[in-house]
Amino acid sequence: MKIVSIFNQKGGVGKTTTNINLASYIALKGHKVLVIDIDPQGNTSSGLGIEKDQQENTTYELLLSETKIGEVIQKVEKVENLSIVPSNMDLAGADLELSYMENRESILKNKIQGLEEEFDFIIIDCPPSLGLLTINALTASDTVLIPMQCEYYALEGISQLIKTVQKVKKGLNKNLEIEGVVLTMFDPRRNLQLQVAEELKSYFGELVYENSIPRNVRLAEAPSFGIPIALYDSRAKGAEAYSDLADEFLRKNLGR
C-alpha cells in the first residue's frame, strides 16, 4: 500500500480535480483506492457524490475524537474499488483544535494504521494551506504529488512548497518523497505556459509527468453531478488525460 498526498499550498491549481479523477481511474483500472478528504471545503467529497453536510463520520471525527478509521470509510457508490473518508466545514476549526493536542502532527498517521490489506493506494486531498491539516497529511504519506498550473506565480510558490516538504521530512517523516509534478490546465500553445513548463522540468527533472492535463470544461462540469470525468464524459480530452496520467502513475509504481 502506498499513501500519496496531493499538495500545493497555492489555491485553485487542480489538486481536487486531480484527486477525484486520478483516484477514480486508478480504481476503475482495478486497484483498491481510498481517498481521504482533509480539506474543509470538502470538494473531493461532493465531487464524488457525497452529501457532505449530512455526514456524521468525517475526517473531523477521525482526527478529533475516538472514532476509528473503519467507522469513517464509506464506499463511493458509483465507482467500483473506490472508498472515501469525507469532510465538510466541521473541519474548518480543526487546525486550532489540533494545535492543543499531543502528537498533533501525527494523528492522521496513527489513525490510518492497519489498512494495508484493504487498499492498494490511499490518496489525500490537502487544503491550500500549510497548517496542521496539511502537516498531518504529509506526515502520514509516503509521497507528495504536486499539481502545478504553468503560470508565472507557480515558480514563486515552489520554494515555499519544497521548504514545507523538507521540514516534514526532517522532523516528522524522514521517508517522505516527491511522487511527481502534474501540469494542470496546460495549454502548450501559450508561450508563457511552455516557458514555465520548461523551468519546472529543469527544476524537477524526471519527476514531471509526461502526461499533462489540458484545460477542459468537462472536467469543471463533472463535480456538479457528483461523478468523476470517467463517468461523466469518458471521451473528453480531460478524461483521456487523467486516464493516461493514471497509467503513468501505475507504471511508475508497479512497473508495468
Ligand SMILES: Nc1ncnc2c1ncn2[C@@H]1O[C@H](COP(=O)(O)OP(=O)(O)OP(=O)(O)O)[C@@H](O)[C@H]1O
Ligand atoms: N483541467 C481543467 N480544466 C478546466 N477546469 C479545471 C481543470 N482543473 C481544474 N479546473 C477547475 O478549476 C477550479 C480549481 O480546481 P480545483 O478545485 O481542482 O483546484 P484545487 O487546487 O483543489 O483548489 P483549492 O486550493 O481551493 O482546493 C475548479 O473550478 C475546477 O473545476
Ligand SMILES: [Mg+2]
Ligand atoms: Mg481542492
